Each structure stands twice: as structure tokens, then as C-alpha cells.
Amino acid sequence: MRDEVDLVVPVKTLDRAKTRLTSATGDPVTHAALALALAMDTVAAALRTEGVRRVVTVTSDPAVAAEMAALGVESVPEPAESGLNAALRHGAAFLRSDRVGALQADLPALRPAELAAALRRAGGRRAYCPDRQGTGTTLLLAAPGCDLDPRFGVGSASAHAVSGAIALLGPWPSLRCDVDTADDLRVATALGIGEHSSKITVISTTK
Ligand SMILES: Nc1nc2c(ncn2[C@@H]2O[C@H](COP(=O)(O)OP(=O)(O)OP(=O)(O)O)[C@@H](O)[C@H]2O)c(=O)[nH]1
Ligand SMILES: C=C(OP(=O)(O)O)C(=O)O
Known part of the structure; x- marks a missing residue:
């Protein structure tokens, strides 16, 4: 169907991922398990979404690629150029x-x-969804036939707006709740996290 979208999901190598969440996890094994579980719940939800045709992850972590394959998702290794936007391109x-x-x-x-x-709200337009703080971006959609032109990083919401993307600002708290910190994890847990993340025991999700 022409309106369907193919999604790229970037996943950092687990031993480098989610450094701001370290206070909630405590040890490296739990930390890597949580970083993986966050990605698995995200991808599992995307796979069940009407309007999503295909999902691929970009990762050079074999553990991530193996778990994504178990979900039926192909993984592409990172390119020579480092960084999130290069991985997305x-x-x-x-x-x-x-x-x-x-x-x-x-x-x-x-x-x-x-x-x-x-x-649906994006229709055929270049669009982005800001995170719940309004500064970052959780979803970027290219217009049909156009390059993704990702501008993730500090202040990416305004960078995407400047690039001509419209803001997607509906009542979608689960789409806006990216988990960078223990406080974000507390908010996500209150919304209802997926089965993979629920299984990870964290030290604390309170400040
Ligand atoms: N493949 C790939 N994914 C990345 C890269 N940098 C960030 N990501 C992913 O992009 C998403 C957003 O990144 P952040 O929220 O900053 O996550 P993070 O870098 O793991 O977290 P911090 O260490 O706390 O900055 C997460 O899903 C990361 O896994 C990268 O260089 N390559
Ligand atoms: C890289 C980004 O993620 P975060 O702000 O969550 O680090 C972004 O939103 O552009």
C-alpha cells in the first residue's frame, strides 16, 4: 500500500548504550539487558502497527541482531561513518x-x-514527533520518494522543524516517552512498558 512506511530503528552497541540510565540499572549485565529490552519492546510494537510495512534495525551488536532476528526483523551493520544520523541514512x-x-x-x-x-496524521508529509520534553525527536517520517534527511542530536525537534517537517502533536504519550533517564523510565512504567522491559529488575525508577 502506498501509504505504508518502512522504519529504520537504530540500536547502539549495548555496552555503550543508555549511559544516562546507569543509575537505574547498577551493573553492566542488567544495563545491557535493559537497553536490549527497550529496543525489543519498541520494535515489537512497531511490527504490530497498522501502516508499518517493514522494520529494520541498524546495529553492529550481534546480541541485538540475534534478538531482532527472533522477532523477524533484519539488522544492518553500522556504516563506516560513525554516529546516529549516519546509521539512519x-x-x-x-x-x-x-x-x-x-x-x-x-x-x-x-x-x-x-x-x-x-x-495517519502525517499523511504524505515530512513529519516528526517530539519527545515529551519537546526538545528531542522520537519519530521522523520522510515524504514519499524523499530522503530521510535525519537531524537527530541535541535540539533535534527544532532541527527537524527547520528542515520542513511538521510536528506530530496528538495525544500519543507512549510515542513521546523516550527513555533516557531513570525519571523517563518511571514515566514509561506508569504508561505501561512492554513485556521485555517489564522483566528487567532495576534499582529504582524514582528520583
Ligand atoms: N546504530 C546506532 N544507533 C545509535 C547511535 N547513537 C544512538 N543510537 C540509537 O539512537 C537512539 C537515540 O539515542 P539516545 O537516546 O541518545 O541513546 P543512547 O546514545 O544509547 O543514550 P546515552 O548514552 O544516554 O546518550 C537509541 O535508540 C540509540 O540506541 C549510533 O551511533 N548508532
Ligand atoms: C538523539 C536524540 O535522542 P535523545 O535526545 O533522546 O538523546 C534526539 O532526540 O535527537
């Missing part, structure tokens, strides 16, 4: 899709109905 080029998007891998409360509603 690489994934988008791999997909060769008419309509491509980027979904962050740290949305463990993501509800398929909320992602589907955001995709």
Missing part, C-alpha cells in the same frame, strides 16, 4: 523504500494505536 539506503521513517529504539511503552495515529 545507511538504514534508509538499505531499505530503498518509497516511504521511510526513523523510530528511536527507546520507546518501551509504545502503543501500536498511537504510532498508527501519528502515521
Whole structure:
């Protein structure tokens, strides 16, 4: 279907991922397990979303690639150029899709109905969903036939707005709740995190 989107989900190597969450996890094994679980819940929700045709992850971590394969998701190794935006451009080029998007891998409360509603709201337009703080970006959608042109990083919400993307601002708390800190994890847990993240015992999600 022409309106469907193919999504690239970037996942950092687990031993480097989610450094701001270290206070909630405590030890490296639990930390890596949580970083992986966040990505698995995000991808599992995306796979169940109406309007999403395909999901690929960009990761050079074999543990991530193996777990994604178990979900039926292909993984592309990171390109020679480092960084999140290079990884996303690489994934988008791999997909060769008419309509491509980027979904962050740290949305463990993501509800398929909320992602589907955001995709519908975007219609055929370049669009982005800001995180709950309003500064970062959780979802970026290219217009059909256009490059993804990702501008993730500090202040990416305004960078995406400047690039011509419209803001997707519906009642979609699960799509806006990226988990960077223990406080974010507390908010996501209150919304209802997915089965993989629920199994990880963290030290504390309170400040
Ligand atoms: N493949 C890939 N993914 C990345 C890279 N940098 C960030 N990501 C992913 O992009 C998403 C958003 O990144 P952040 O929220 O900053 O996550 P993070 O870098 O793991 O967290 P911090 O260490 O706390 O900054 C997460 O899903 C990361 O896994 C990268 O260089 N390559
Ligand atoms: C890289 C980003 O993620 P975060 O702000 O969550 O680090 C971003 O939102 O552009």
C-alpha cells in the first residue's frame, strides 16, 4: 500500500548504550539487558502497527541482531561513518523504500494505536514527533520518494522543524516517552512498558 512506511530503528552497541540510565540499572549485565529490552519492546510494537510495512534495525551488536532476528526483523551493520544520523541514512539506503521513517529504539511503552495515529496524521508529509520534553525527536517520517534527511542530536525537534517537517502533536504519550533517564523510565512504567522491559529488575525508577 502506498501509504505504508518502512522504519529504520537504530540500536547502539549495548555496552555503550543508555549511559544516562546507569543509575537505574547498577551493573553492566542488567544495563545491557535493559537497553536490549527497550529496543525489543519498541520494535515489537512497531511490527504490530497498522501502516508499518517493514522494520529494520541498524546495529553492529550481534546480541541485538540475534534478538531482532527472533522477532523477524533484519539488522544492518553500522556504516563506516560513525554516529546516529549516519546509521539512519545507511538504514534508509538499505531499505530503498518509497516511504521511510526513523523510530528511536527507546520507546518501551509504545502503543501500536498511537504510532498508527501519528502515521495517519502525517499523511504524505515530512513529519516528526517530539519527545515529551519537546526538545528531542522520537519519530521522523520522510515524504514519499524523499530522503530521510535525519537531524537527530541535541535540539533535534527544532532541527527537524527547520528542515520542513511538521510536528506530530496528538495525544500519543507512549510515542513521546523516550527513555533516557531513570525519571523517563518511571514515566514509561506508569504508561505501561512492554513485556521485555517489564522483566528487567532495576534499582529504582524514582528520583
Ligand atoms: N546504530 C546506532 N544507533 C545509535 C547511535 N547513537 C544512538 N543510537 C540509537 O539512537 C537512539 C537515540 O539515542 P539516545 O537516546 O541518545 O541513546 P543512547 O546514545 O544509547 O543514550 P546515552 O548514552 O544516554 O546518550 C537509541 O535508540 C540509540 O540506541 C549510533 O551511533 N548508532
Ligand atoms: C538523539 C536524540 O535522542 P535523545 O535526545 O533522546 O538523546 C534526539 O532526540 O535527537
